[in-house]
Amino acid sequence: MVHAAETSLKVLLEGTKQYLVPLYQRTYSWSRQQHVRLWEDVLKLAEDRSVDHQTTHFIGSLVLAPAAANGPAGVQQFLVVDGQQRLTTLSLLLCAIRDHRGESEGANHRERLNEQYLINKWEKESLRSKLLPTQVDRASYQSCLESTPHAGAGDPIGKAYNYFRSQLRQPDEAGNPIDLAAVEDAVIQGLSLVCVTAQAGDNVHRIFESLNNTGLQLTQGDLLRNYLFMRLPSRGDKVYSNLWLPLQKTLSSDELETLFWLDLVRDDARVKRTDTYNRQQVRLNRLSGEDAIEAAVKRFARLGTLFAVILHPEQETDADVRRGLQRLYSWDTTTVYPLLLHLLDQRDTGAADSATVARTLTIIESFLVRRLLMGRATNNVNRVLLGAVAELRANRPLDEAVRDYLSTGRKYYATDRELLEGIEHQSFYFNGAPHQRALVLRWLEEHLGSKEPVNLSNLTIEHVLPQTLTAFWEQALSTGLEADETVEDVHSQVLHTLGNLTLTGYNSELSNGPFDKKRTVLATSGVRMNQEIAENEVWGRAQILARAAVLAQRAVSIWPGPSSQSPSGASELWQLLDSALTELPAGSWTTYGDLAALIGTHPVPLGMRLSTHPAPNAHRVLQAGGTVSPGFRWPNPDRDDDPLQILRSEGVTIDDAGRADPGQRVTVEELAELVGLSTDGLQVLPDLAPGQDRARRDRFLGQLTTANDISVVNGVLRLLDRWTADGGELVYGNNAQTSCFPVVRTPLNRENAPWPVAIYPAGKVEVVFKHMASRPPFNDLAMREEFRLRLNAIDGIDLSASKIQLRPSFPLDVLSDEKAVEQLADAFSWFLQVTWQANS
Template identity: 45%
Template sequence: MRAQEITFLKLVQGDKQFQVPLYQRTYSWGREQLQRLWEDVGELVDQHLSGEAAAPHFLGSVVLAPGQIQAGGVQRWLVVDGQQRLTTLMLAFTALRDHLAKTGDPRGVDRVHRQILVNEFHEGLDHYRLLPTQADREAYTACVQSRAEAGGSDNIGAAYRFFLGALAEGQEATSDDRWIATVETVLKDLLSIVEITAEPGDNVYRIFESINNTGVGLSQSDLLRNYVFMLLPKRGERVYQELWLPMQQSLGPKNLELLVWLDLVVRGHYKTKQSEIYREQQKRLQPLAGDEDSLHREIAQLTERGRRLLRIIDPQRETSSALRAVLERLAAWGGQTHYPLALHLLDLVDAGSTTPDDAAEALLYVESYLVRRLICQTPTSNLNRIFMEAPKELETDRPAAEAVRRFLSGRRRRWPSDEELREAIHSKPFYWSGRPPQRSYILRRLEESYGSSEPVDFVKASLSVEHVLPQRPAPAWFDLLADETEPNQTPQELHDLLVHTLGNLTLTGDNAKLSNSPFERKQQILDSSALRMNQEIASAQRWGKAEILARADRLTERAVTLWPGPIGGVKPAGEEWPGWAELRAALVAMPSGTWTTYGDVAELIGSHPVPVGAYLGSNATVIGAYRVLTAEGKISPAFRWAEGSDRQPPQELLESEGVRFDPSGRAHGSQRLTAAELATLLGKDVTQPVSHDPLPDGEDAAAAERFRAQLQENWPNTSAGVLAALDFWRLQGGYVTYGRYEETSCFPMLDSGTSRRPHLIWPVAIYPVSGTVEVVFQYLKDRAPFDDTEQRRELLNRLNKIEGIDLPEAKLELRPSFPVRVFAEHGDEICGVLDWFVTTAALDLARRD
């Protein structure tokens, strides 16, 4: 085998084709990996535009084996390893080509298409420079060919849409005309790949197997340790026993790795990636070779910094009560975003450069910054970089707290003002913000602000977030809301705009009792709560729009006091409202063959259908704008393409993507994406009520009886078919669990793992009151064997053969549903699909064993 470092352009140029063999998995990169790559590209673009010398960014290796060469044909290479990187970059170039087409650059379109994507003078499959596995091929070629169905629901389509959106947003954010050309340069010439080529006759599968079954490699901290002690021939044993080993034992492997990275960041090397720790530390320590005194001091300083890191991870170690309190709050918030700045502040405290109280105030601003951004749903894409830059950028001639507040108040760092906070608490769907523990944390802090004489012990209390106005309200709730609707607004639309806002949410340990009960019943339960905020809700006479907005005002006043705002505290003038960027991201995230409504988008971004319509009406070039329809599923009469556009009429374009319309011009409801589904596609944690308790030691008899009673009461003609299917499931080795809420949902569970490593999967969730059966693709995509798109597609296709079930392929990563009444006449067919599901899981278990 031979290896060479090469640019992507040089790798792919020429009459050649990279074929991904059948034994490799399908394309699997998700938003996290794509975002990380795009951030690296963005950094190189910024360096290039500012005139800095931009060193190529190393992506990794691609292992290739020569294939057959036909006379006059292309040189074929089997991609033994590295198909994820190769496919990702090809999709990035496909999106770049299509972005250039939208910006009116036909020469750029032609250049990218011919240089990168295709073998211009070859036809059929030889036309494509990359040929993915059969499972990915159709989705990939749709993107290369710019077909209407490009950008579907699978990972290939999602990656293509990601890059389309990233390019559009990047172009929007810059005033530099060179930006898009620089992106092309970076992708072609500044992404470095090691090309490893096998010899003819090598066993390709054996190479693949050996690459992917290697042992655990040395970590970055292991490499650093080996290097340091190589430079300490005389003192190595002593330094290791006295300093390194105790530090290693107290931190553990992961935190030691974290420490040696943070050590670089706090020193000002904030652009260092965690994969480059060893190289950067080696470069820093190289001049000290031969000076064992200096190296000894370096290890001692690292050890001291390690003790400070432990105070951040475990605040009980902190002796200052003020500093300990805020470190505990940040630990409860979760994540490591604040670690670089917190470690720098502890450095200052221990050096005597600031006081513990001043550092505590500085960290209060950090807490406020994180909380306000979450409530306002400010994008988190550059959050880590902001905190990594902080230690180097803080003004040193001011108290630490003032310096931190000034730094975080910088215009491009987006610390929401009081006005923005008030708007967000009124209108943003807080229930979809951040992670569940962070939402609970904010509500907990708001409750603590009441200063109860007998505060709740939140550590011991088992509390969860409760919607006062229920997510699935009974008709009486809609009757109440009908009195407060605006002209042309339905009670359901008003409900959707209010239900997830902070003013409608509280904490309770009685979530199962409250559920979708009438407000009078909720009043009784909340009034007996130990939480002051619940007693306040219980004192209201009714619970509708006016009460929810009034509570939002009260919570805003508490939030402003708890979490102080930036210096100046005024919303930046002339700056675009962040909700529009979220709208654009949501439309990019929509797979081809789907549509949504102005109301759904308004609910997602915390707006109203009218301004959403006005924004899209004046920005018809927004990617996917034609997919936003009226509440009835019709094209808005006000929708217009940009002047001079030669695009098809919206309905024709949607139909070419696979959206079905009835004769009156109404889009099929199964292909609509709700606000919750849009939020899921954006990566928001759209939590559903905790609905099952997958314990393998038996079924809850009382819950089972509630489910049967509700099913019989609401769907008497369907009850027998559902219960027969559940009995069939048990015969196949599964079991059934039930939800804990008033509507007792049902989950047929299967443990396809081992006694030591359970592997729980379930195909559907059955709701006996609303009469829906959710097919849980969203959960299956993270559970083998259904993490393979083809297996989920097979489940969808088998279900769709049953009359009455119509699941759109565009929802292969969501939770589409069908009516429970299908069980009445087609229970045997559903049992056939369940049998296939169990057999598929069993075959996968046998393969894994």
């Protein structure tokens, strides 16, 4: 049962009382903006009360609970369950008024205000202050209360006191001194609060939790701290001083929240940050007694010290571990944190030594770098790393256990062969994040061990063969062209590969210039890899491929591969393709669509694969009408024989129009039987709506398949098929990385059509709130917020409310999950529906 009543500061503070801010409350955090608003309200109230002394101004509520030790006499103590920021600020304002009036009008004002509203003069020291803030704030508040030389320090308490002191010295708008008596009267009697008082025996923490567990006022870490100290009624002060306060000084509020989340993720990778408090509370509810709760706080404090080393690797004392942590910190992916925390925890408890931890850090780095080099930088990497700790094999050395975990399943820990192929063919310039690409080049350079090292952090990535072809470079690439091959073909094949990229501080000077000019600059560079490039007299496809091979061998020696060098999950798709083509009998043929349906991809990337990689019986794959694809080419440049002639020789009937006999076509069901697969659920994936440009669409699909796991590719295809089936259209970008935009064109809005997301094949989906804001109905903030909430209901998507005006993103590999695809498609259908309603 609670009692609520409107009251004033005079009623609250007069008499022998003390208001205690519990340990579970956050520290004082009001800012200058809130101080200014309160002061302006006080001045206005003082002016209004000079006309009508009954005028009041409501400033909010205060929730109190009587302390358990209260008796019929003595100081009545109350716990401040809610409203401590407000009560602390008003007390500091009274301190400022007291000091200003004491200096300008006489010492009697100091004594009067102290004894009436700020202190219990005749009580012992612990009960003397009418307000007792949290431990962190007490010293600063006490300085203000006692007017010591330290009053007004640089912390939030001191800043509030200083602000009010400075404002009291300012003249009013007419240039006259502020009427101090009127200001004091307005604060003491004119400000109105609703005071809600709980009854003895009420669960104070439960009241506090119900007021604050909205996610808006307190962080997940705040709520957990509050819960812990509610469970420490007799030891709270000691545990707070000895364990919690050092932890709170070591980590920021956000870092603390991350720590509590990481602690959960080590056991269950599915835990969301927003569930941190509830899941930790479930754990702690199993503990009984203050000994167990104190041990839990001690464990958090120990983990916090380890987490601080992850965030600040320079604190690590072992040189090899420090280097590994620094490199992973530079990689900038928080998904490694649970695994890193586990490594340091194992060492701290004696289960591993520093040498083992250092080797394990190298394995983690190798896993990330090799994925990047083979074009799988983002595919399921979050889930792989977040789930690592729970999946590690027990009774194995830590480095071996981590390597085995990363080497099994479809985690894309590239083998040496895959690494060599990826470096030669992958468009490295679009893999991963820009800073990660630069790091790989820096680490390759550092491996050369220059005796005169340069500051590589200031260098940027340079294309030796430039992105814009000039007459010089067209001539350079024309040498060695194969049949039916163009300069543009060669340019697009090698431009963004690792073999054509380096680091330099002279991008503007090098630009699109001819190689002899670039060679002169590169030869004088302090970067060893640039000197290696300058050793070439010309620069074209042959030189780029040769350098790619050198860099690949260097990468193999720097970054160890998986425990098994058998092909990873990335090759399973193409292994099935080769198996199906091997089983395809002479005298028959099949289509790109049939094969794509069999292995679970789209016909366009499958065709690209067959044109660039040797495969058995590739000439037996035709277009749906039985004709040879115009883009068909033999991967072996020495072959120029006609595929139709080979088909005829094998027994396929070809008509005068060059069409194969439909009766000799092997369907997808028959292909499945040939390779021993079940035909349940096989279906030919429908072609996508062409959008603006079929060539761009095909480029998008090719990049999508190259950069992602097949489950992600199929998820994207299902999502886009659903979008077009619901009436949406697809538009494709014209940059080197071809993005896809699902747009809504209505009869009344063709030119300013909105779109919900931009899909980037390299690994992210960007939610374009910024663009929606100028397009109805999403120019209404409430509609954008509704869309954000619908997206956040999907596992793997967590878009911050603070980015509702920006373009936040989520990983493309969310679409590897069928349920997530369906949920996202439903959210897109809602987007379509409300857009049509607003624009039709």
